Amino acid sequence: xxxxxxxxxxxxxxxxxxxxxxxxxxxxxxxxxxxxxxxxxxxxxxxxxxxxxxxxxxxxxxxxxxxxxxxxxxxxxxxxxxxxxxxxxxxxxxxxxxxxxxxxxxxxxxxxxxxxxxxxxxxxxxxxxxxxxxxxxxxxxxxxxxxxxxxxxxxxxxxxxxxxxxxxxxxxxxxxxxxxxxxxxxxxxxxxxxxxxxxxxxxxxxxxxxxxxxxxxxxxxxxxxxxxxxxxxxxxxxxxxxxxxxxxxxxxxxxxxxxxxxx
Numbered sequence: 001x002x003x004x005x006x007x008x009x010x011x012x013x014x015x016x017x018x019x020x021x022x023x024x025x026x027x028x029x030x031x032x033x034x035x036x037x038x039x040x041x042x043x044x045x046x047x048x049x050x051x052x053x054x055x056x057x058x059x060x061x062x063x064x065x066x067x068x069x070x071x072x073x074x075x076x077x078x079x080x081x082x083x084x085x086x087x088x089x090x091x092x093x094x095x096x097x098x099x100x101x102x103x104x105x106x107x108x109x110x111x112x113x114x115x116x117x118x119x120x121x122x123x124x125x126x127x128x129x130x131x132x133x134x135x136x137x138x139x140x141x142x143x144x145x146x147x148x149x150x151x152x153x154x155x156x157x158x159x160x161x162x163x164x165x166x167x168x169x170x171x172x173x174x175x176x177x178x179x180x181x182x183x184x185x186x187x188x189x190x191x192x193x194x195x196x197x198x199x200x201x202x203x204x205x206x207x208x209x210x211x212x213x214x215x216x217x218x219x220x221x222x223x224x225x226x227x228x229x230x231x232x233x234x235x236x237x238x239x240x241x242x243x244x245x246x247x248x249x250x251x252x253x254x255x256x257x258x259x260x261x262x263x
Contacts, residue, residue, distance in 0.1 A: 002044060002057065009140055010102075019047035025207075026054070042204060043080060045097075052091050056080065056101045058137075064109060070117040073101050074135040101137040111139050209240045213247075221253045228257060 003023060006015045023046050042057040056077060066072065077099050084090055084097070091097045105111045114120065117135040124132075210232050217224050224232075235243070246256045 002042075002055070005102075005140070006055070010100075010138065014048065017048060022047040042207075052097055054080065054097055054099045056099055058101070058103045064107065065105065065111040065113040067113050068120070069103060069113050069139075070115060070120060070135055070137065073103070073137045074117055074133060077101060077135070101135075103137050103139045105139060115139055206235075206237065206240070209237075209244075210235060213240060213243060216247060217253060217256075220247070224253070228253065231257065 003020050006018070023044055026043050026045055044055045044057070045052045046055065047053075056073075058073065058076070080099065081096050103111075115137055117133055121132050123129075213232055213235075214224055214229065217228075232240075232243075243256050250256045
């Protein structure tokens, strides 16, 4: 879905030079020097001309535009850079990777906030102009505003593929009729996504819950095996609810994931 978003709505020829097979979601949880914890929205990395670049996707679900968004974006990217330095994940020694910041805005009202941090800074002495911070971001408005675009077809196709995969897991079948997906998913309790942003919001919440569960398991039991980590990464809402319910009563980590244990 992120690949289709970039190809459909991002201006510039550079998006067609991305190595689309190299998309990789990275850790989006950072701690500032002051000790404040920041759970970011979504961060991916992808190769461009052989080098990694980072795509910072900020999902904005409020009903009005945020006047300070350019400042917020600079702070979030700063935390991302700090984390990359701390984890020694720089593309070259002493050099930071480029970041492509995107804000997805979910509202029928137009986004009115400036997209450049410099516009928020008062003009000062000429000698200070070149010393002021600069940060821009790309803003993509509500899905409904873009519904007439041909690129939306790719996004809808991605949503259908995701739902089909989920239904296939639940139903144990390899082939599904995509024309009747809505009826089938409603009958089987699978989330229905009307928009790209709804699907991303759902995935964001799932990722956050999965990461939180892993942290709590490590805190209580000391470690989580690769097999259980994989199971958590593939867990859906019902699975995560069941595992969270068992977390504090289980005698060992196996009790949490035992299918015959009552929730």
